[in-house]
Amino acid sequence: MNSLTIIQMDIFSNPVLFNVLIGVILISVSTAAVGCLLYVQKNALLGETLAHGCLPGIYFAFIFSETRNLFWLSIGAAISGLISSYLVDFIVAKSRLSRDGAMAVVLSSMFGLGIMLLSFIQQNNYPNQNGLEDLFFGNAAAMSGHDIRIIGLISIAIWFLLITNYRKLLLTLFDPGFAKFQGIRPKVYIALISTLAATSVAIGMQTTGAVLIAALIITPAASARIWCSRLFDMIFLAIVLAIIGGTAGTLCSYAAPKMPTGPWVVVCMAVLFLLSSLTKRIYLYSTKSD
Amino acid sequence: MTTNSCLTARNLSFSFDEIPAIQDINVEFARGKITGIMGPNGGGKSTLLQCLSGIIEPQSGDVLAFDDPLSEHQKKISYIPQKEKIDWDFPITVQDLVKTALYQRLKWYECFSEELLKLSEEAILKMGLVGLENKQIGQLSGGQQQRAFLARALVSNAEVFLLDEPFTGLDVKATKDLIGILKKIRDEGNSVVVVHHDFSNAMLFLDDVVLLKTTLLKSGPANTVINSSELRLAFGLPEQE
Numbered sequence: 311m312n313s314l315t316i317i318q319m320d321i322f323s324n325p326v327l328f329n330v331l332i333g334v335i336l337i338s339v340s341t342a343a344v345g346c347l348l349y350v351q352k353n354a355l356l357g358e359t360l361a362h363g364c365l366p367g368i369y370f371a372f373i374f375s376e377t378r379n380l381f382w383l384s385i386g387a388a389i390s391g392l393i394s395s396y397l398v399d400f401i402v403a404k405s406r407l408s409r410d411g412a413m414a415v416v417l418s419s420m421f422g423l424g425i426m427l428l429s430f431i432q433q434n435n436y437p438n439q440n441g442l443e444d445l446f447f448g449n450a451a452a453m454s455g456h457d458i459r460i461i462g463l464i465s466i467a468i469w470f471l472l473i474t475n476y477r478k479l480l481l482t483l484f485d486p487g488f489a490k491f492q493g494i495r496p497k498v499y500i501a502l503i504s505t506l507a508a509t510s511v512a513i514g515m516q517t518t519g520a521v522l523i524a525a526l527i528i529t530p531a532a533s534a535r536i537w538c539s540r541l542f543d544m545i546f547l548a549i550v551l552a553i554i555g556g557t558a559g560t561l562c563s564y565a566a567p568k569m570p571t572g573p574w575v576v577v578c579m580a581v582l583f584l585l586s587s588l589t590k591r592i593y594l595y596s597t598k599s600d
Numbered sequence: 601m602t603t604n605s606c607l608t609a610r611n612l613s614f615s616f617d618e619i620p621a622i623q624d625i626n627v628e629f630a631r632g633k634i635t636g637i638m639g640p641n642g643g644g645k646s647t648l649l650q651c652l653s654g655i656i657e658p659q660s661g662d663v664l665a666f667d668d669p670l671s672e673h674q675k676k677i678s679y680i681p682q683k684e685k686i687d688w689d690f691p692i693t694v695q696d697l698v699k700t701a702l703y704q705r706l707k708w709y710e711c712f713s714e715e716l717l718k719l720s721e722e723a724i725l726k727m728g729l730v731g732l733e734n735k736q737i738g739q740l741s742g743g744q745q746q747r748a749f750l751a752r753a754l755v756s757n758a759e760v761f762l763l764d765e766p767f768t769g770l771d772v773k774a775t776k777d778l779i780g781i782l783k784k785i786r787d788e789g790n791s792v793v794v795v796h797h798d799f800s801n802a803m804l805f806l807d808d809v810v811l812l813k814t815t816l817l818k819s820g821p822a823n824t825v826i827n828s829s830e831l832r833l834a835f836g837l838p839e840q841e
Contacts (some may be wrong), residue, residue, distance in 0.1 A: 341672070350687075350690055350691060352687070461641055466733075473708070474708045474709070476708070477700075477703045477706070477708065480692075480700070481700055481703060483690070484680075484687065484690050484692055484700070485686070485700070487653070487655045487679060487681060488679070488700065488752075490655065491674055491677070491678070491679070491756075492656070492700075492701075492703060492704045493704060520793070534837065535691065538691055539692075539693055539734070539735070539736035539739075540691055540692065540696060540736075541690075541691045541692065543691075544691050593682055
């Protein structure tokens with residue numbers, strides 16, 4: 311039997327691999343779709359800010375709940391991520407700092423606060439604290455069936471909000487002035503994008519961790535934008551690429567068990583980005599020479 | 601009493617960081633005409649247009665549309681921003697851009713009906729964009745980009761078209777084409793207000809001119825304002841002998 315057949319059999323017989331695969335796919339699909347919105351908003355770095363901004367919220371949630379239940383940690387992460395996003399807006403509005411400068415300040419400050427809180431938890435011997443440090447680089451193998459159900463439910467909520475508000479989001483992102491004429495309040499939908507991004511980051515922390523989650527958000531969107539002239543097509547292609555990258559990364563990490571899943575997923579998505587750029591160049595060259 | 605104006609500015613003022621952009625502007629924009637807002641750079645032309653459109657709220661004064669508060673006729677007004685204010689890299693095609701004007705008629709789960717699709721096709725045809733429907737907007741020429749936005753305005757049943765410097769970057773032919781289209785829109789009974797600063801072609805298509813340099817300097821028929829001493833003063837030009 312070759313190794314591919316063994317992996318195929320193991321997906322269904324090995325509950326750990328099955329959980330990880332489903333979890334990674336669910337997270338990749340949500341982060342890819344929300345990533346497209348951030349990409350066209352020219353706000354790609356927000357993913358990085360949210361990822362680092364989520365850490366204090368996760369550790370605060372742990373301190374108050376004294377449990378590693380993904381639901382509570384995700385709520386803490388989403389709130390903390392949103393605070394980071396609003397802090398960036400506040401600094402930009404009230405100072406002469408540029409947006410990327412404000413993001414750098416918030417990102418590093420929140421990351422520092424996260425490390426401080428982790429040290430506090432470790433020094434005070436909180437129960438159930440094992441694995442909290444994994445949130446820096448992720449540990450997909452630690453995902454339980456319960457975690458997958460929570461990720462699934464939150465993903466459904468993200469998708470429901472995305473689908474029901476798609477046209478309003480598109481109009482807000484493209485032409486907020488015209489959106490206002492149409493009775494849409496752009497500020498509400500900009501806030502919705504930040505909320506969806508913070509929530510996607512929150513559920514993805516377990517897989518890739520704070521350091522790498524931004525890659526899950528932006529890489530599929532960037533790969534898809536190379537080929538698509540419509541936002542809808544871009545989101546669809548980003549999802550397909552995210553599923554391929556997520557699945558390939560998970561299976562690679564399973565085949566090389568001493569290496570973590572998150573970095574494998576990120577590397578596979580980066581390879582897809584390179585292939586996407588390369589094939590587009592070849593396509594343009596061949597159509598030009600015709 | 602009803603007037604013959606599509607838009608009226610009453611004591612309109614707006615400042616950026618306490619520096620006044622427009623101050624105490626009182627002016628009426630006539631229905632069924634093309635009116636140019638002209639004046640030197642930094643004279644508040646775009647700010648006035650944005651206040652008229654409702655995109656920005658004036659800090660004092662108000663805007664009337666068809667003699668009523670602006671909010672009552674907001675959907676009859678279409679605003680096309682300056683070229684550099686639009687993200688031309690955004691993944692949206694001409695067809696999708698035009699369709700955005702129809703979003704308000706649909707619930708989130710509804711698809712475009714045959715009737716709505718026909719509306720957008722007609723606007724695309726009218727603006728001479730047939731064959732370019734599936735092009736991403738950044739791939740169009742400057743003139744085509746303006747026409748794509750005008751097609752969207754037509755689909756939204758606008759009666760007042762506000763355009764901020766629509767001729768920027770257009771070559772002679774595209775400028776001539778766009779002037780033809782604006783005249784056609786006016787001849788169908790609509791009103792057009794254009795921020796414009798090229799005096800060489802202003803008389804070709806502007807019926808009225810509003811001359812602005814933070815405060816209102818002069819308004820009236822194009823030939824009167826363009827040949828006035830106020831205009832020469834606004835631009836620091838020597839008096840005509």
